Amino acid sequence: MAALSGLAAALESYRGRDRLIRTLGYCCQLVGGVLVERCPARSEVGTRLLTLSSQLSRCRTVLRLFDDVAMFIYTKQYGLGAEEEDIFVRCVSVLGNLADQLYYPCEHIAWAADAKILRVDSARWWTLSTAFWGLSLLLGIARSLRMVLMLRWRLRCPAVAFTSRLPRSKRRAMEAQVQAEVLTLLSNAADLANAVHWLPPGVLWAGRFPPWLVGLLGTISSLLSMYQAVGASGQGEATTP
Numbered sequence: 001m002a003a004l005s006g007l008a009a010a011l012e013s014y015r016g017r018d019r020l021i022r023t024l025g026y027c028c029q030l031v032g033g034v035l036v037e038r039c040p041a042r043s044e045v046g047t048r049l050l051t052l053s054s055q056l057s058r059c060r061t062v063l064r065l066f067d068d069v070a071m072f073i074y075t076k077q078y079g080l081g082a083e084e085e086d087i088f089v090r091c092v093s094v095l096g097n098l099a100d101q102l103y104y105p106c107e108h109i110a111w112a113a114d115a116k117i118l119r120v121d122s123a124r125w126w127t128l129s130t131a132f133w134g135l136s137l138l139l140g141i142a143r144s145l146r147m148v149l150m151l152r153w154r155l156r157c158p159a160v161a162f163t164s165r166l167p168r169s170k171r172r173a174m175e176a177q178v179q180a181e182v183l184t185l186l187s188n189a190a191d192l193a194n195a196v197h198w199l200p201p202g203v204l205w206a207g208r209f210p211p212w213l214v215g216l217l218g219t220i221s222s223l224l225s226m227y228q229a230v231g232a233s234g235q236g237e238a239t240t241p
Contacts, residue, residue: 018060019226025056026218033212050211061111068104075101088146096139103132127200134195137188144185151178180231183224190221 011017028049035046075097081090106129113122151174194217199206209217 014063015229018063019222019229021056021060023219023222023226025053025060026215026222028053028056028215030212030215030219033210033215037210037212053215061107064104065108065111068101068108071097071101071104086146086150089143089150092139092143092146096136096143099132099136099139103129103136106132126198130195130198134192134199137192137195140188141185141192144181144188147181148178148185151181180228183228187221187224187228190217190224193217194221 011020032046032049032053035042036050037046039046078093078097081093084090084093106125109118109120110122110125110129112118113120113125155171155174155178193205194209194214196204196206197209197214201207
């Protein structure tokens with residue numbers, strides 16, 4: 001009963017529904033891809049699951065039509081990252097916010113072109129939106145890696161005088177932040193692999209992943225994101241694309 005209550009509470013929020021739809025979509029792609037490729041007798045079921053995955057992805061695309069304002073407010077509040085202690089973290093965070101902000105209108109135009117609302121080449125805008133998404137993920141990986149290195153250095157380096165005087169609660173908070181950054185790094189890395197796959201052929205491994213591998217990477221990223229959301233549910237969460 002408690003689990004159902006938690007699920008209902010999660011579904012009441014936009015972010016909660018988006019995470020569930022994302023996870024379900026990638027799981028369908030994973031299972032459907034395996035059935036089509038490995039189990040010819042059940043290829044029809046696999047095809048239906050791949051179709052469901054595609055429809056869930058389109059659902060998320062439509063819902064993201066309304067994300068621009070939230071992203072703009074978050075970007076404006078963060079500004080130039082004056083509260084960040086490290087200049088590298090500040091720079092990659094600002095650039096990441098800019099990439100996220102540009103991603104949304106590019107995706108909107110691509111969606112509108114596919115829907116025959118705009119008479120433009122949707123392929124170019126899908127490529128541009130994917131490139132901005134990949135850039136954001138790459139910057140996010142760089143930020144998380146830098147944060148992990150900084151936090152671990154503060155916790156372990158004996159040359160830092162205040163480390164030995166840290167209260168136990170402060171040390172636990174820093175260790176929890178390290179874990180969160182590692183999970184974010186892994187999640188972004190899985191998404192980045194898929195982002196490159198969706199770029200035009202000839203770019204690294206673009207177009208070379210089978211559907212089940214795309215589903216597997218997306219499922220891993222989605223589950224890591226849901227795990228972090230559950231852990232942070234009592235502390236609130238920032239608006240992210």
